Amino acid sequence: MQKPLNLPLIVLLIASTVFMEQLDATILTTALPSIAHTLHVSIVDTSATLTAYLIGLTIFIPASGPLADRLGSRTTLCMALFIFITASVACASAQSLSFLVAMRTLQGFGGALMFPVGKLIILRITPKDKLVSTMTWMMLPVALGPLLGPAAGGFITTYYSWRWDFYINIPFCLIIIPMIYKFVPEIRVKNAKSFDIKGFIITASGLTCIAISIELFSHNQTSKLISLALFATGACCAGLYNCYTHNPFLDFTLLRLKIFRLAFIGAGASRIALGAFPFLLPLFLQSIAGLTPARSGIMISFAPIGAIAMTPFIPRLLRRFGFRYTLMLNGFSAAILGTLITFFHRGEALWGLMLIIFTAGVCQAVLFSAYNSIAYSDVPPQRISSATSFYSTMEQILVAFGISIAAGTLTFSSQFHHNTVPAAADFAASFVIVGIVSSVAALAAFRLPHNTGLLLNKRDITK
Numbered sequence: 065m066q067k068p069l070n071l072p073l074i075v076l077l078i079a080s081t082v083f084m085e086q087l088d089a090t091i092l093t094t095a096l097p098s099i100a101h102t103l104h105v106s107i108v109d110t111s112a113t114l115t116a117y118l119i120g121l122t123i124f125i126p127a128s129g130p131l132a133d134r135l136g137s138r139t140t141l142c143m144a145l146f147i148f149i150t151a152s153v154a155c156a157s158a159q160s161l162s163f164l165v166a167m168r169t170l171q172g173f174g175g176a177l178m179f180p181v182g183k184l185i186i187l188r189i190t191p192k193d194k195l196v197s198t199m200t201w202m203m204l205p206v207a208l209g210p211l212l213g214p215a216a217g218g219f220i221t222t223y224y225s226w227r228w229d230f231y232i233n234i235p236f237c238l239i240i241i242p243m244i245y246k247f248v249p250e251i252r253v254k255n256a257k258s259f260d261i262k263g264f265i266i267t268a269s270g271l272t273c274i275a276i277s278i279e280l281f282s283h284n285q286t287s288k289l290i291s292l293a294l295f296a297t298g299a300c301c302a303g304l305y306n307c308y309t310h311n312p313f314l315d316f317t318l319l320r321l322k323i324f325r326l327a328f329i330g331a332g333a334s335r336i337a338l339g340a341f342p343f344l345l346p347l348f349l350q351s352i353a354g355l356t357p358a359r360s361g362i363m364i365s366f367a368p369i370g371a372i373a374m375t376p377f378i379p380r381l382l383r384r385f386g387f388r389y390t391l392m393l394n395g396f397s398a399a400i401l402g403t404l405i406t407f408f409h410r411g412e413a414l415w416g417l418m419l420i421i422f423t424a425g426v427c428q429a430v431l432f433s434a435y436n437s438i439a440y441s442d443v444p445p446q447r448i449s450s451a452t453s454f455y456s457t458m459e460q461i462l463v464a465f466g467i468s469i470a471a472g473t474l475t476f477s478s479q480f481h482h483n484t485v486p487a488a489a490d491f492a493a494s495f496v497i498v499g500i501v502s503s504v505a506a507l508a509a510f511r512l513p514h515n516t517g518l519l520l521n522k523r524d525i526t527k
Contacts, residue, residue, distance in 0.1 A: 069189055070247055075198055077244050078182035079205050081145065084236060085175035086209020087216065088229075089117060089463075090342050094218035094361075095226035102226070105161045115276070116165045118464050120172020122275045123268040125457040126314050128180040129449035133253035137185045140177055141248065142241055148174030149237035156230035180456040187440060187448055188251055197379045200433040208368040214346045215361030253449070267314060270301025274461060278468045314457060315450045318443070323512065327439035328455060330391060330508035332462045334431045337398035337502040339466025340494070341367075341424065344474075345405075348491045353417070354410045366418050370425025378433045387434055388512045394434075395506025397427035399499030406492035431505070438512075466498065473497045 092099070096110040103110075132140045151171035158164035183202065190198045220228045277294035319325045342364070349360035382390055401424050408417050443451045477490035 069249060074248055075186060075201055077240060077248060078185060079202050080240060081178045082182055083205030083209050084233060085178045086205055087213050088175060090213030091217040091229050093214045095221040095229055098221050098226045103161050112165045113168050116168035117172040119272055119275045120169040121176045121460050122271045122457060124173045124176035125180055125460060126267050126453050127264055128177045129453035132181045132184055133449050137181055137251040138244065138248045140181050142245055144174045144177035145237050145241050149234055152230040152233040156227040180452045184449060184452045185248060185251060189249065196382060196437045199437040200375055200378045208371060212368055214342055215364050218361050266301055270298040273298030275464060278464045314454050318451055318454055321442045323442045324439055324451065326508045326511050327435045330505040331435035332458060333502045333504035335459050335462040336466035336469065337498055338428060339463035340470035340498040343467050344470050344494055352410065352488050352491060353408060363417060363421060366421040367425035370422040371429035374426040374429045378430055382434060387438055388509060388514060390430065391434055391509035392506050394427050394431050395509050396503055398502040402495035402499035406495050469501060470494045470498055
């Protein structure tokens with residue numbers, strides 16, 4: 065007789081792995097000067113450590129679905145954690161920048177398998193009437209990780225060493241791997257298609273070109289023609305492969321499904337803000353608000369506090385107002401909150417900023433919980449694996465795009481105003497531009513059918 069699944073524990077375990085993967089995406093942002101000093105390189109060169117992790121994530125996310133189908137979801141998740149902990153140890157012991165970059169790419173490989181495979185497990189074992197509340201808790205670490213990363217990295221680097229940004233992953237993995245092996249079910253797809261190595265190489269090459277082009281776009285030293293050429297090359301690789309095979313890693317035909325397409329556009333636009341705000345906020349708080357790194361880290365922590373505080377109320381909110389109207393109103397949140405931040409000036413009371421940052425966390429928690437609950441509602445069961453790989457890959461690229469928009473706008477505005485360092489007006493331009501772009505989420509929500517998520521909302525709230 066098969067043992068009943070402990071769904072809350074499984075969600076907690078998977079959410080913990082997602083949090084670790086998301087945290088590592090931004091934890092080094094405040095440690096780059098220390099890394100540069102230790103490894104005797106310039107600060108500009110150390111940005112490759114961030115890019116390498118992103119490239120590792122982007123390249124290998126498309127392979128997550130096919131691997132999970134063929135090897136089993138639990139086996140794939142444990143393998144990802146083993147790769148992640150091995151790469152973390154190697155990163156912590158790095159004595160050269162080139163070695164650190166190579167190991168960050170490997171770390172990204174392990175991280176790339178965690179989120180889509182974990183989400184795939186949740187989608188396959190959760191009853192539809194419990195999917196909203198389950199996804200709410202599942203998506204919480206997605207919002208928390210990038211926001212806590214800079215603060216955690218700054219604290220660890222200041223009081224210990226940047227190498228501990230990687231060492232902290234070790235005890236976590238050693239504890240959680242046995243628990244996943246014991247409690248998470250092994251889900252395999254019968255007659256799963258064989259792993260397409262040739263297709264993976266073509267897709268990986270295309271995604272690498274796109275990821276690098278997005279990163280280079282924000283650096284003024286690089287020709288924009290090179291960035292555009294890399295982006296075009298990557299797009300051609302992805303397009304050609306979709307014509308070449310009937311089972312592509314990135315299946316763009318999924319966008320023919322209306323709800324999946326609109327959820328992808330809405331969540332993607334929101335992801336742009338999610339990528340940009342953790343990059344802009346620490347710089348703004350330190351250079352414009354005049355806060356120390358420690359105090360700016362405390363300020364940023366109000367966003368995850370807001371997300372945590374809101375999480376228990378999200379299912380009730382969606383049942384009361386529906387997915388469509390909730391997402392429409394929240395779609396403008398980044399534009400409104402980003403604009404409000406720019407009105408703050410040095411010397412003013414901080415409570416206003418705290419409230420804005422807290423509200424940003426609330427809005428992000430609602431957005432990502434809702435979108436990840438409805439995104440797969442019209443996806444056939446046999447295409448869920450492909451859908452999660454596609455969705456997760458594109459989200460990662462759009463987070464990078466958000467950072468690129470923020471950094472590029474900051475650089476362009478500084479040059480336009482002849483500022484050697486970004487001023488308040490430059491940050492205002494970045495926050496506003498990011499907010500405007502992310503407002504596409506509201507337009508996508510407007511196109512959703514009125515009854516979107518109706519089945520998901522058919523849950524007795526008295527339970």
